[in-house]
Amino acid sequence: MSQEPDRLFAVPLPTVPDFTFNEAVARVFPDMIKRSVPGYPTIVENIGVLAAQFAQPHSVLYDLGSSLGAVTQALRRHVSCGDCRVIAVDNSSAMVERCSEYLHAQDSMFQELLPVEVVEADILGLHLQPTSFVALNFTLQFIQPPQRLELLTAIRQALLPGGALILSEKLRFEDEQEHELLTDLHVAFKRANGYSELEIAQKRNAIENVMKPDSLEQHRERLLAAGFSKVVPWFQCLNFASLIALP
Template identity: 35%
Template sequence: MIDKVFNKSIKKQFEFDEEVASVFDDMLNRSVPYYKEMQRLTINFALNFLEKDYKVFDLGCSTASTLIELGKHCNKKLNLIGIDNSQAMLNRASNKAKAFGVDIDFICGDIHDVDLSNANLIISNYTLQFIRPLQREKLIKKIYDSLEKKGVFIFSEKVISSNNVLNKQCIDEYYEFKKTQGYSEFEISQKREALENVLIPYTEDENKKMIKDAGFTHCETLFKWVNFATFIAIKE
C-alpha cells in the first residue's frame, strides 16, 4: 500500500500502529535514502560472520524485511528472531515470512526486557533513535554483554551534525529527497511534527562513543548518506 499517513492533519505523536504498519514498507523505501543499499550491505557483511545454527536478533524488526532477506541469502540454517513492540508490525512480518518460506521466531515485547543471550549477530535498523538516551546506552551495554565472542552488532540510524549550519543543510537535502519520492511539503511537515521528541538522533561520533563505552573496541561506518548512517561493531 502507498504511504498516505501524513496527508492529513496529525492528532498524535508518531507511533507504529496499524495504520503505519499497513504502509510501512512503502514508507521505508520512500523515506530512508538508499534503504535497499543499506539493507544489502547489512546482509553482505553479516554473512561473513555467520555459521550454522547461529542466533540472530533483529531489534525493532517491523515487517521483518531484513531478516527475510538474510534468510533468503544465507545457505546455512540460522536461528532468526525478530523483536518488536508493535503487534500490528509482527502480524505483517509473520505473513511475509511465511510467504517467502523463511523460518523466523517473532517476539512481541520491549527490547529492554527480552533475553538476547548467546547472540551471534544483532541487527538494529533505525530503532535506537526512538529510545531515550539513558535507556539507549543501557541497551547498547545489554547488546554487548549478550553477544558471544566475535559477535557482531550492525545498526543504522538517522544522525545529526554538530555544526548547526551543516545540520540545517542536511535536513534541507533530506526534505528535497522526500519530495522526489512524491511526498508533499504538507506531508513532510506533518511527519516532522509527529516525530518531534519521539525520534532523538545522535551525531555519528556520539553513536560511536556510545558503542565503545559499552565495551566494543571498534565501530566502523559502513554507509552514510547526508544524515543517515549504517555502523558495524565486533565484540573481540
C-alpha cells in the same frame, strides 16, 4: 496482503498526534520507508551480506525492532550458516502480525531458509541468548536516550567472539551548517519521492517527540562505553548511516 501508498499525512490534521507503529502505519510502511529513508534498500540488503560474514554455526541472529521483517528476510537470503536461526523482535502487534505474514510468503518462495521466531516484546526487557549477529536497523533512535547504553551493553554481553552488531540510524550533526544542509537535502529527497510540503511538515511534527537522533560521535562513544572494541561506519546517504560494531 495489501501494500498501500503512504498518504497518512496528506490531509490537514487539526492536531498531529505523536507517531506510533500502529495498524495504519504497518499498512503503508514499505512505501513510507522507501520514500523517506535514502539508501534504505541498500542498507537492508547489505545487512544480509554482512551478516553472512559474521554468522556462526549453532547461534542466534537477532533483528531487534524488526518492523515488517525486511532485515530478517535479507538475513535469510544471504546466511546459510549451519543450525543458525533468526529471532525477530518488535513491540508493535500490528508490525509483528504483518511481519509473520511476509515471512510466511518468503517461506513459500524459497527452500532451506533459516528458521525464524517472530516475538512481540519490548527489546529493553529481552533476555538475549548468545548471538553472533545483531541488527538494530533504525531502532535505537526510538529508545529513550538514557536507556540506549543499557541496551547496547546487553547486546555486547550477549555477542559471541567474532560476531558483530549493525547499527543504522538517522544522524544529527554538531556543526550547525552541516546539519542544516543535510536536513534540507533530506527534505528535497522526500519531495522528489512525491511527498507534499504538508505531508513533510506533519510527519516532522508527528515524529519529533518520539525519535531522538544522535551524532556519529555520540554513537561511537556509546558503543565503546558499552564494551565494543571497534566501530566502523560502512554506509552513509545524506543524514542516514549504518555502522559495524565489533566485540
